[in-house]
Amino acid sequence: MDYRSAGVDIDLGRALVKGIQERVARTKVPSSGSSGTLGGIGGFAGLFELPTGYQAPVLVAGTDGVGTKLQIAQQWGQHRGVGIDLVAMCVNDVLTVGAKPLFFLDYIATGKLEPDALLQVIDGILEGCQQAGCELLGGETAEMPGFYPPGEYDLAGFCVGIVEKSAILDGSQVCIGDRLLALPSSGVHSNGYSLVRRIVAEGGWTWDHQPQGWERPLGEVFLTPTRIYVEAVHQLQQAGIEIHGMAHITGGGIPENLPRCLAPTQAARLTPHSWRIPREFSWLQEQGQVETDEMFRTFNLGVGYVLVVPPDVQERVQSLLPEAQAIGEVVAAEAGEHPVRVLGLENWGSL
Known part of the structure; x- marks a missing residue:
């Protein structure tokens, strides 16, 4: 007996690492010399030189996965998008405290190495x-x-960023009357896929089904990668625009994630129908007969990221980011109500 007969192919694993090294070398951005990786892929540990110019630098870390969206990728045979998802779910979280992502690490677990699929990832x-x-x-x-x-894999990602200690966004900066500006999602992103898969399965659909009026089949639509918001936020920071808070809308939707950047005595009042909800959400609601409240608690519904800004900078933000949509404002939490309740959902109706 040997390791290969037990199911682990060391030679194939070595070839996979070589393929990863070649890809990293082709895509690496030259460092300015003040920070960056030291060494390369394949050692026991990765080394990263911290950037200069910070008086009190604070490292910020985040970790996440892609969830059961992976099953669609594996059934559909398209794996590149979930690699983007993996990075997005981590860097968007780190970004919410005002941090700049520095480096990323991944963990891929599988029953049997499939180099073509994993190199796509x-x-x-x-x-x-x-x-x-x-x-x-x-x-x-x-x-x-x-x-x-065989043929299945799981992913985990880890991101480390950096922020000046005095610039950390911790909820204390948010004021009553601050405006909520939504940056659109690219679709369902990477949350709620247990419900997505159940709706598709119980409806008798397959991933290659194309609903009437759609340009793409279900598999392509629901494998659209999670949008990364680093560049958009960086534009605002470079312009010196004051940001009081940010929220990445992931599992739990707007009601669970938006209050995470507010003070306990604050709530968010949303203006019903103030942004465009992509049609895949309406399709899911109709096919699964899902209540609107449950849709809000499960999906992002077209809002991938929320900026909390002072009223006097709203126009500047929207001039730099025309896609930013005003969706509400910060209000005082109502007496007797849970402080993390998002107001206004009871007046929404159907999507």
């Missing part, structure tokens, strides 16, 4: 890192026969 991770302006510092690929069925 790596290509997506590298594309996501480029969009976020960070480095792929390293990662781990674990082949675990008998633990995962």
